[in-house]
Amino acid sequence: MTTTTDQAPPATAAAPARRPGAGTLALRQGRLEITQFLRSRESVVFTMGFPIIMILIFAAIFNDEIAPGVSFTQYFITGMIATGLMTVSFQNLGIWIPIERDRGVLKRYRGTPMPKWVWFAGKVIVVVAIGVAETALLLAVSVALFDLKLPGTAGKWFTFGWVSVLGVTACTLCGIAISSLARTARSGSAVVTPVALVLQFISGVFFVFTNLPSWMQQVAALFPLKWMCQGLRAVFLPESFGAREPGGSFELGRVALVLALWCVIGLVLCLTTFRWTTKRDG
């Protein structure tokens, strides 16, 4: 350690000097999170590559149509877009936050003058950035290889937008909330992975939703993933397919309602249960 004597005196109590703007802080935090994500190569490959690998596998196994003009692959792609959004938000946060908490990273942030919400904003920014990139890649591959039609009207793009935003928001908040269940760094993935996997099976990602037992459909209807899938089918599948949905239509109003409700539930859980330190840390 170099000893310097030109150390300026500490700031005096009375003069709170310029404070970085809130927006600047949030953007800096988001940039830091994105840098961290991009540098951990495994996460990038897994998060970006997994949905595409799944689609290639499913397309190779199933090549029949489930309705006139709708191949199973197209049905499955909409489910994979929803799953992808859930992975980057719910799973990533549910696994990473316990690790950061366990390592004391969160505790350290708490000891700085950083406003608490800035840290959450950083997480939201990284989730949205990865979500957009991953979805774009998925769409590009699907359009190129599996005849997926991109939405043709502004209305459908709008639906695509709000379903994704509401879905990602709900999953992000739930991911932050569920992170408090994990007691140690290692248990994060043990808590989150089964939840995510079960939801994928019962929400119509791997199977056609209406082919599932009705009790399973009822259970799935309590959680956001089913509604994200349904909302995205309204965007990417022909209008006529709506008649095959459980409610006889894509039920976009109900999609919005359930996802918004989960946003509220997630937010309340975050505000009441979030911990900056581990249990043993007090």
Added chain:
Amino acid sequence: MDDELAISVRGLRKAYGDNVAVAGVDLDVRRGEVFALLGPNGAGKTTTVEILEGYRRRDAGEVRVLGSDPELAFGSRLRGSQARSSRAPGHPARDWRSRIGIVLQGTGEFDELTVIEVVRHFSGFYPDADDPAKVVERVGLGAKAKARTHTLSGGQKRRLDVALGIVGRPELLFLDEPTTGFDPEARREFWELIRDLAAAGTTIVLTTHYLDEAESLADRVGVIAAGRVIEVAPPKLLGNRQDALATVSWRTPEGALESAESAAPTALVAELAARYGGEVPGLTVTRPTLEDVYLRMIGHP
């Protein structure tokens, strides 16, 4: 009087269930002073310091840190009407946080980021931060500035912790067992850094296991055991060390070890010198070390 004190604690209590960690601590730390909290594991050092840092709530007691109650860091729940009425416009909790620096006991890792990136990022939280490159240089990580933090050794990670603690140019710096994992040379360098910060007027509160660290850095030492502060004194005066009897020991012509405690060791040595007609074999004169005094105080004779 309050302006003279960086920290003032009265009757601080904290229990975890049935386990009383802090059982009535009183403590004053003056501005500009280096104060060491010395005590065995489980004595309540970290709990006390983390209450002062605004990380934990207390069960009872009065606490002032830089004139504010650290519990304001928990947000809206300000204690008492007085606190509410004195609530300045803006962000009292953030203003308070920007005036203190914290080096926690454990290190927080930022795996994939480089040293300079982390320090620069944290500097952005403070209104009057120091130059990140200068801070990295100062803690001796200049050569490692562009290294990913997960490649650092234990001692280097600790230096990064210190860099993050001082980058905001705090008035008051908390260091919880800062030199654990340092080799002797690194500790010396670290001590220089602390003296340097103290010379510039920073108030420093450190907890440590190392008696030599407390002795060479602290203006005053508080010994804490079983949740109570047993004594607060400058290291030289701790446990009435300066008045303690000196132990004079020597060897008899037969080679046996003799020793005697004396309030007037010089006279005893003169007498021995006369008795042996010059050089006294194996002569030593010692006073209790800080360690002797400390071990006696915490109940290990």
